[in-house]
Structures are given as C-alpha cells and as structure tokens.
Amino acid sequence: MTDQMTHEKPAPAPDTHRETRQGLLLPIVIPIGAFVVIGLVLFGFSRVLLSVSAHAATAVALIVAISIMAVATIVASRERLSNSALFSMVGAVAGVAMLAGGIAIVAIGTGEEAAGGGPQVVALTAPKGAAATGFEPTTLSVAANEPIELDFSNQDPGIQHNVVIFDVDPAKNPDAQPLFSGSLVTGPGETKYPVPPSPPGSFFFHCAVHPATMVGTIESAQGGGGGGGGGGGGATVTAKSLSFDTSEIDLPAGQPTTITFHNEDAGIPHNIAIYNDDTLSKTFFQGEQFPGIDTREYEIPPLEPGTYYFHCDVHPTMSGSVVVAGPGGGSGPGGEPPPDATGASGSSPAG
Numbered sequence: 001m002t003d004q005m006t007h008e009k010p011a012p013a014p015d016t017h018r019e020t021r022q023g024l025l026l027p028i029v030i031p032i033g034a035f036v037v038i039g040l041v042l043f044g045f046s047r048v049l050l051s052v053s054a055h056a057a058t059a060v061a062l063i064v065a066i067s068i069m070a071v072a073t074i075v076a077s078r079e080r081l082s083n084s085a086l087f088s089m090v091g092a093v094a095g096v097a098m099l100a101g102g103i104a105i106v107a108i109g110t111g112e113e114a115a116g117g118g119p120q121v122v123a124l125t126a127p128k129g130a131a132a133t134g135f136e137p138t139t140l141s142v143a144a145n146e147p148i149e150l151d152f153s154n155q156d157p158g159i160q161h162n163v164v165i166f167d168v169d170p171a172k173n174p175d176a177q178p179l180f181s182g183s184l185v186t187g188p189g190e191t192k193y194p195v196p197p198s199p200p201g202s203f204f205f206h207c208a209v210h211p212a213t214m215v216g217t218i219e220s221a222q223g224g225g226g227g228g229g230g231g232g233g234g235a236t237v238t239a240k241s242l243s244f245d246t247s248e249i250d251l252p253a254g255q256p257t258t259i260t261f262h263n264e265d266a267g268i269p270h271n272i273a274i275y276n277d278d279t280l281s282k283t284f285f286q287g288e289q290f291p292g293i294d295t296r297e298y299e300i301p302p303l304e305p306g307t308y309y310f311h312c313d314v315h316p317t318m319s320g321s322v323v324v325a326g327p328g329g330g331s332g333p334g335g336e337p338p339p340d341a342t343g344a345s346g347s348s349p350a351g
Contacts, residue, residue: 151190
C-alpha cells in the first residue's frame with residue numbers, strides 16, 4: 001500500500017495565467033463580437049428592405065419586429081441567460097429577416113419593378129446665345145400618363161434660363177397658368193426637373209426669363225412618340241396654318257390604334273381621312289371634321305401592312321402617307337417594301 005501511494009503522480013497545478021487571460025479577454029471579446037454580429041445583421045436587413053418595394057419593406061419590418069419580441073420573450077423566460085442564448089436570439093432574428101425578405105421579393109417584387117422602371121428621361125438644352133436662338137430641340141415627344149424626368153442643360157454662361165410648361169400657348173393666352181414651373185438655372189449648369197404625367201395632347205413650354213424667343217412644344221401620345229408616329233401605340237398629328245406637322249403617320253399592323261389629332265387653326269375645320277391612295281377609290285377611315293382650336297381622338301381600325309394615303313377632306317392639299325408596319329418591323333411582311341392590292345411592291349393598297 002505504501003509503494004502504491006509512493007508512485008502516484010501529483011495533480012497538475014492550475015494554469016493561473018491562462019485563466020487570468022480568459023478572465024480579461026472574455027469581457028472584451030464577447031461584447032465586440034456581439035456588436036459585429038448585430039452590425040452584420042442590421043446591414044443585411046437594410047439591404048433586404050432597400051431591395052423590395054415600399055409595401056414589401058413594411059411587411060418585412062413588421063414580421064421581423066414580431067419575431068424579435070417573440071424570441072426575446074423566450075430568452076427572458078429562462079432562469080439563466082447565457083452567451084449562447086444571446087447568439088441564438090440574434091441568429092433566429094437574422095434568419096427570420098432573410099426569409100421574410102426572400103418571400104417578399106418573390107411575392108410582391110422589388111422596388112424597381114413596382115416603380116415600372118422609373119420616369120421617362122427627356123433632354124432639353126439652352127445653348128450659348130439661347131436668349132436669341134431658343135431651345136434645342138424645340139419639340140419634345142413623351143409618352144402620355146407617365147412621369148417625366150426633364151434633364152435641362154443651360155450652356156449659356158452667366159445667363160439664367162428655366163422651363164415652364166402650359167396646356168395652352170401662353171403667347172396667345174397671356175393669362176395661361178403653368179402646369180409646371182422649373183427653378184432658374186444659371187449657366188453653365190444642369191438640373192433634373194421632375195415633371196408630372198400628362199394626358200395625350202400638345203403642350204407648350206418657354207423660358208420665364210425669355211418667353212418671346214425661347215419657346216417649344218411637347219407632344220404627348222399614348223405609347224410614346226409624337227409629331228407623326230409612334231409605332232405600337234398610335235400617333236399624334238397637328239394641323240396648323242393649313243398644314244399638317246408631318247407627312248408620314250406610322251401605325252402598327254393588325255391592331256386598333258389611336259391618332260390624337262390637334263387642330264390649332266382657330267375656326268377652321270380639319271380632319272384626317274385614310275384612303276388606299278390619292279385616287280380615293282377606297283376609304284379605310286374618315287375622321288370627324290371639327291374647327292380649331294380643339295382635339296379629337298380618332299380610333300383607327302386594324303390595317304394590313306402597307307402604305308396608305310391620308311389627307312384633310314376639307315383641304316385636300318394637306319396630305320401625306322400612312323405607313324403600317326408588319327411584324328418584322330418593316331412596312332410590309334418580313335420588312336419588305338409594302339405591297340399594293342395586287343401584291344406588287346412599293347405601291348399603296350388598292351380598294
């Protein structure tokens with residue numbers, strides 16, 4: 001028995017230095033680690049909220065708030081709160097946030113999808129000497145009922161310009177009230193004007209500082225495109241001074257379309273009528289005659305690909321071509337020249 005007790009090894013001495021280091025480091029490492037984890041979770045959660053639509057972001061935030069309250073209640077109900085419990089709480093909340101965000105993106109969509117891709121961008125410039133020469137360009141084409149971002153560049157050094165939009169010509173109606181008034185920009189300078197959506201029609205703009213020389217028009221049409229065409233959604237045509245503003249109207253084939261017709265000749269009747277050619281042997285559409293200043297929406301029936309003839313029945317010298325594009329993007333099948341009634345190329349359809 002004595003020999004056995006003699007050969008037993010003494011117990012190792014405790015590593016007091018290691019315990020001291022752990023006692024000093026843990027109170028520092030644990031809070032720092034917790035802050036890093038919380039920061040990463042918050043950053044990821046912010047990315048989720050920014051990537052979804054406003055409605056989806058609200059739903060995700062509510063779900064996460066409820067999950068935080070539920071997890072915190074469970075953790076607080078324990079008799080002893082450990083570090084592992086805290087990290088489990090953070091992990092559970094992070095998992096709920098990411099899961100809710102993924103479901104929201106799939107079910108509701110991203111903010112970009114909800115916004116429809118953002119406003120249409122239109123550029124307008126006041127070049128050097130614009131006070132005398134005017135804007136560039138003087139005619140803008142926009143899609144109706146869609147917000148507009150008007151990118152205005154004033155290249156006139158030391159001179160102030162802006163853009164003011166009206167639904168009537170302010171040169172003829174001094175009491176006209178602006179639909180939009182942009183802030184003054186001193187050149188050289190640029191700004192982006194957020195212009196609200198406009199219905200189909202013609203609008204007018206000028207510079208408030210130089211209203212006599214810096215003027216222009218905005219053609220707003222369904223599906224975009226103005227001044228004589230807008231394949232895919234219709235066209236906008238204006239009659240002024242006994243003349244159309246375009247000699248060609250472009251329309252899509254095989255579907256009903258709309259021509260927005262503005263008559264700006266006060267007291268003078270005009271219309272748009274579409275025929276097979278200038279012999280007028282077959283009528284495809286005959287719009288209502290009406291005096292200006294007024295606007296009509298002409299509903300055009302489906303037309304086959306080809307080139308047609310249009311004019312004003314009251315003033316036949318006001319005339320032009322209607323080009324109906326086929327599925328291939330040309331004015332005839334497969335992009336070939338438009339057929340006539342006999343199938344030959346390059347002539348107008350006959351009756």
